[in-house]
Amino acid sequence: MKYINIDKKNWAGGLENLYGNYRLFGPAKNNKHHIFKELGKGELPDLNYLNTLPSPKSIAFPQSETMFEYSLDENKKGHHILKEINKDYSPRALIGIRPCDAASFLLVKRNFDTPEYKDPYWLRAYEATIFIGLACSSPYSTCFCTSAGCGPFHEDGLDLLLVDEGKNFIAKILTPRGEKFIKSAGWETEADPTVAEKIIKNMKIKAEEKIASFVSTDQLKNKSTTRLYDATFWDDIAFACINCGTCTYVCPTCWCFDIQDEVSRNSGLRMRNWDSCMYPLFTIHGTGYNPRNTKVQRVRQRFMHKLKYYVDRYNDGIQCVGCGRCIRLCPVNIDIRKVCDIMNNYGSSSRLET
Amino acid sequence: MKGEGFEKTLKKNDVLQENCKICMHRNPVIYDELAADLLDEQKDIDRYEDVRKIEDMATENKWKYFEDLLSPCIRCYACRNACPLCYCPTCFVDESKPQWVGKSTDPVDIRTFHFLRAYHCAGRCTDCGACERACPMGIKVRLFTKKLEMDCLELYGWEAGLSLDERPPLDTYRPNDPEDFIK
Amino acid sequence: MQNPYLPYPVRIDEIITETEDKNLKTFKLVFLNPDDEEKFSYMPGQFAELSVAGKGEVPIGIASSPTEKGYLKFTVNKVGLVTTCLHSMKPGDIIGVRGPLGRHLWDTLKGKNVVIIGGGFAFTTLRSSIVYMLDPLNRMNFKDINAIYGSRSPGMLLYRDELAVWETRDDINMHITVDGTDDPDWKYNVGFVPTITEQKAPPGNSDTYALICGPPIMIKFTQPVLDKLGYAHDHIIMSLEMRMKCGIGICGRCNIGKEYVCKDGPIFTLAELDNMPKEY
Numbered sequence A: 001m002k003y004i005n006i007d008k009k010n011w012a013g014g015l016e017n018l019y020g021n022y023r024l025f026g027p028a029k030n031n032k033h034h035i036f037k038e039l040g041k042g043e044l045p046d047l048n049y050l051n052t053l054p055s056p057k058s059i060a061f062p063q064s065e066t067m068f069e070y071s072l073d074e075n076k077k078g079h080h081i082l083k084e085i086n087k088d089y090s091p092r093a094l095i096g097i098r099p100c101d102a103a104s105f106l107l108v109k110r111n112f113d114t115p116e117y118k119d120p121y122w123l124r125a126y127e128a129t130i131f132i133g134l135a136c137s138s139p140y141s142t143c144f145c146t147s148a149g150c151g152p153f154h155e156d157g158l159d160l161l162l163v164d165e166g167k168n169f170i171a172k173i174l175t176p177r178g179e180k181f182i183k184s185a186g187w188e189t190e191a192d193p194t195v196a197e198k199i200i201k202n203m204k205i206k207a208e209e210k211i212a213s214f215v216s217t218d219q220l221k222n223k224s225t226t227r228l229y230d231a232t233f234w235d236d237i238a239f240a241c242i243n244c245g246t247c248t249y250v251c252p253t254c255w256c257f258d259i260q261d262e263v264s265r266n267s268g269l270r271m272r273n274w275d276s277c278m279y280p281l282f283t284i285h286g287t288g289y290n291p292r293n294t295k296v297q298r299v300r301q302r303f304m305h306k307l308k309y310y311v312d313r314y315n316d317g318i319q320c321v322g323c324g325r326c327i328r329l330c331p332v333n334i335d336i337r338k339v340c341d342i343m344n345n346y347g348s349s350s351r352l353e354t
Numbered sequence B: 001m002k003g004e005g006f007e008k009t010l011k012k013n014d015v016l017q018e019n020c021k022i023c024m025h026r027n028p029v030i031y032d033e034l035a036a037d038l039l040d041e042q043k044d045i046d047r048y049e050d051v052r053k054i055e056d057m058a059t060e061n062k063w064k065y066f067e068d069l070l071s072p073c074i075r076c077y078a079c080r081n082a083c084p085l086c087y088c089p090t091c092f093v094d095e096s097k098p099q100w101v102g103k104s105t106d107p108v109d110i111r112t113f114h115f116l117r118a119y120h121c122a123g124r125c126t127d128c129g130a131c132e133r134a135c136p137m138g139i140k141v142r143l144f145t146k147k148l149e150m151d152c153l154e155l156y157g158w159e160a161g162l163s164l165d166e167r168p169p170l171d172t173y174r175p176n177d178p179e180d181f182i183k
Numbered sequence C: 001m002q003n004p005y006l007p008y009p010v011r012i013d014e015i016i017t018e019t020e021d022k023n024l025k026t027f028k029l030v031f032l033n034p035d036d037e038e039k040f041s042y043m044p045g046q047f048a049e050l051s052v053a054g055k056g057e058v059p060i061g062i063a064s065s066p067t068e069k070g071y072l073k074f075t076v077n078k079v080g081l082v083t084t085c086l087h088s089m090k091p092g093d094i095i096g097v098r099g100p101l102g103r104h105l106w107d108t109l110k111g112k113n114v115v116i117i118g119g120g121f122a123f124t125t126l127r128s129s130i131v132y133m134l135d136p137l138n139r140m141n142f143k144d145i146n147a148i149y150g151s152r153s154p155g156m157l158l159y160r161d162e163l164a165v166w167e168t169r170d171d172i173n174m175h176i177t178v179d180g181t182d183d184p185d186w187k188y189n190v191g192f193v194p195t196i197t198e199q200k201a202p203p204g205n206s207d208t209y210a211l212i213c214g215p216p217i218m219i220k221f222t223q224p225v226l227d228k229l230g231y232a233h234d235h236i237i238m239s240l241e242m243r244m245k246c247g248i249g250i251c252g253r254c255n256i257g258k259e260y261v262c263k264d265g266p267i268f269t270l271a272e273l274d275n276m277p278k279e280y
């Protein structure tokens, strides 16, 4: 494993070198919170942050994205026929992404990149992106990544992991793409691998000790889907929910979208926009019949999808990386950690349940 | 307030919701039983300082102000869903026949939602602040409804939520209603 | 990378009004690029997204059979935005077709008795199945074929001319029924589909499969009849409807439990449905 020491004095210069070879994205302060945005020339990512309020999923899955364009003008050749649009899929670097969010891309890839169908919009953007992670030294109290399949120093999904050592970053090179990135920045000072390894290990242990909450997921797989679905606890869980959808919009692992046509005079676009299982419109039929007509059904869908249907479908992990955004931002404090434990423990006193 | 390695005393006014700070009805206006004693209502409060500040802006600045205000909006509709007076069976943004508003993050559609929602709430908004509390992006959603709430007070002497018997100003006609808009 | 969201352009070749209330029209579509027809290789029971530029897409079962070359047929009920626009279109207009979508179970049905039970306008993919099985090249791959199809009144039956022909053939037992009629010349059955099924359908056994498509109320009352006739739940095949967008299991909209109805369905055996949440 190769490690590079980046003196923070050389940070801006390196980014300057990268600019032009990559579109650079990084955290920046917007109002009171951080978001990921494209950095202009000379603009530095603000790495003094815990995590962005919205997740960085929009780098590959924008909230609104044009899929096709067409003309409705009968005098034009090819009118009413949908055409693909050229998009900028030049290399882009996501600088300072947190390990949980990087892991979310691998998780979401299962949905967008299937053996039968490939979602070209997501996949091209994903393939164009290089992930420069920033290890977490001071997690939120709502972070529970260590029990959700990743952790504050987790490396999966990253090309490079940056560890902030005060005066310098240690960069752990994880893929050839990461190596190329470091080279084109001109950061060359190699660190002694044994020393770097040791520093990172210690910092990692400290960071993990600060993670204060956990979920247990070990029993989810064994539970009967229909019994969990029919369980009586859903009314209580859903009681305060206002079906605002915030939890799904800010979640790095929620992937649902709607497809809509937008027309202006004689030209039109087919677009996709984020959608959420929290909204009644998500499932309503043209006839007005809605199989998920009540709030409790929709709340159940969200948690069942993340913690049971996903588990059943992929047989690996849960559809959550433990970033805690949904917990921090839910206006009525519905907490996935609690729900996960309720589901995981449901009926465990009864032997029938296994 | 105490935490790991720190202790801090906070002023109540620094942490109160904006609308609670300027609340003029700390006592319930309608109740069957009252659990505690009535409080003194706040006096000498300027409820509309922020609205007037915006009113005083030049048109371009006003526009810019609202554009900045709305730029983080992700159109989750948490503000609408949290609102106790948004009770339409189908919100105008959810209609598909006809579709009044586009569904993307186009700024025009986002503005349309907020402006129309504010107007729909005129005469009904009590400035309870539920919308602002719910917004995940920390947008001061009340700034839209508050102007209309102020107008209702100044034009019609109306404050929403004070009486069960009186009809709201926008669905009643009185000969002395101001009609400047017709001229 | 192939874009699975891009529809093939097609021209509306013919529009047939099917029912007396004029709410159901069959659209015969021809591919603008002959190569696309090649790529659109489908089996009965599958569906496609019909794309109307400016309005959107709707999932519609394919009513034609792969044995009918040169065109596709879809029978569309007028419901909302897109379907209303489709109903106002005319031959020559350009729309799009995306698919074929969904799975089929024809491997299971090979060499078996097939009982088709349909109600209302859900008969579209069942028509496709019948035409497919009756094709001279396919008929020997199936044993007895029974079909029960009913609607409210004679004027609400789809594909009336074809039904009349099937009624006279001896390689299919066709049972047409209506809920009621005052037509003195009506020469077929009168009664609800579950009742006629009880009277006409062969008893269930390991060699006999039932395919059901219809409104929820019909399915609800037919199921006990099939139980009584001895059909095992893995020998009852049903088609489900959910609101759909992508049609390829990506947009996340149409799930029942872990299954996406668009990709893992829309047809499921009753045995499969027994183990899924009742959320449809």
Ligand SMILES: Cc1cc2nc3c(=O)[nH]c(=O)nc-3n(C[C@H](O)[C@H](O)[C@H](O)COP(=O)(O)OP(=O)(O)OC[C@H]3O[C@@H](n4cnc5c(N)ncnc54)[C@H](O)[C@@H]3O)c2cc1C
Residues within 6 Å of the ligand: A284, A285, A286, A287, B096, C047, C056, C057, C058, C059, C060, C061, C062, C075, C076, C077, C078, C079, C080, C081, C082, C083, C084, C121, C124, C125, C240, C241, C242, C243, C244, C245, C266
């Ligand atoms: C697998 C499958 C096969 C179908 N086959 C047929 C058929 O052969 N003939 C037929 O007439 N109808 C069929 N339907 C139902 C048909 O798709 C809906 O009636 C149609 O989508 C209504 O769209 P709209 O734009 O007119 O209505 P609106 O209510 O305006 O719908 C707007 C959007 O919502 C979605 N939507 C609304 N209702 C439904 C629904 N019930 N199912 C799926 N998506 C919906 C569509 O994406 C549509 O673009 C089928 C549905 C499915 C899932």
Ligand code: SF4
Residues within 6 Å of the ligand: A240, A241, A242, A243, A244, A245, A246, A247, A248, A278, A329, A330, A331, A332, A333, A334
């Ligand atoms: S954020 Fe909270 S209130 Fe809003 S939909 Fe999610 S669980 Fe419900």
Ligand code: SF4
Residues within 6 Å of the ligand: A247, A250, A251, A252, A253, A254, A306, A319, A320, A321, A322, A323, A324, A325, A326, A327, A336
């Ligand atoms: S469900 Fe909540 S905690 Fe889990 S990934 Fe999504 S936002 Fe983060």
Ligand code: SF4
Residues within 6 Å of the ligand: A248, A253, A254, A255, A256, A275, A276, A277, A278, A301, A302, A303, A305, A306, C252
């Ligand atoms: S939880 Fe809901 S919005 Fe999120 S991916 Fe699952 S179905 Fe979609």
Ligand code: SF4
Residues within 6 Å of the ligand: A050, A051, A098, A099, A100, A101, A136, A138, A139, A140, A143, A144, A145, A146, A151, A152, A153, A321, A322, A323, A324
């Ligand atoms: S959840 Fe873990 S990886 Fe994500 S920000 Fe918190 S500590 Fe870092």
Ligand code: SF4
Residues within 6 Å of the ligand: B072, B073, B074, B075, B076, B077, B078, B079, B080, B134, B135, B136, B137, B138, B139, B141
């Ligand atoms: S709650 Fe906030 S982000 Fe959501 S729609 Fe309202 S203003 Fe926009």
Ligand code: FES
Residues within 6 Å of the ligand: C243, C244, C245, C246, C247, C248, C249, C250, C251, C252, C253, C254, C255, C260, C261, C262, C263
């Ligand atoms: S329609 Fe998109 S997942 Fe089924």
